[in-house]
Amino acid sequence: MTVQAIPDNPYFPGIYRRTADNACVVAVAPRSFMSVPEVRAVLSEVLATQPHRFVFTVLHSGEGLQDDTISDEVVATRKFHRMQSSEGPVESLLAERIHLTLPDAAVLSMTDDIKDLGGDSLLCLELSEAIADIWDVEIEPVDVFRVNSLAALAADIEAGR
Incomplete structure (x- = not known):
């Protein structure tokens, strides 16, 4: 090594x-x-x-x-x-939405969690509202913050559909 x-x-x-x-x-x-x-x-x-x-x-x-x-x-x-790329329509759309909050050069992975993204209560609130608008699924901001990865958040969205 x-x-x-x-x-x-x-x-x-x-x-x-x-x-x-x-x-x-x-x-x-x-x-x-x-x-x-x-x-x-x-x-x-x-x-x-x-x-x-x-x-x-x-x-x-x-x-x-x-x-x-x-x-x-x-x-x-x-x-x-x-690094894990998004798979499926929910992960892809979630990644697109989150990427709007990141600098242009940032490279997002579905293994990232909200804390990895520098997430705060405002980002969690924005994501919670976006999830409700896009998929008609209610996920509380605190639950967005606690999720272990963006892939897990996408799975929660799919389960709530």
Whole structure:
């Protein structure tokens, strides 16, 4: 396992390694808040790799960027962000709606949750209202915030139809 430092960028220090299938396993420590889709976009540009090829974690203050931070064992046991494209009409429309709240370069995954997106009570309220308008399904804003992933939110929408 050869671990390298992510080249200088104004957003975060980080380390990465390539896997046998040329995916990137990455750990980053943002200097200020960045949503997961924003981190994914920066990584894609800096490492010249397609966003779906990343498995990464965002480290917070107090966590170190050491080689073993991205070992196979740690990746298997900690929450790492994995890219998952939308599937089906509900996931696709939900992703389109959420993408309206993100910067243009952001790369959204159905494994992201509202907290990954920098979600707050206002975003949860907007999504709750959009879900009611688009699919005629009532999901409370607090339930939007608590969902584990956008794929799970889409499943809740489908179940409520």
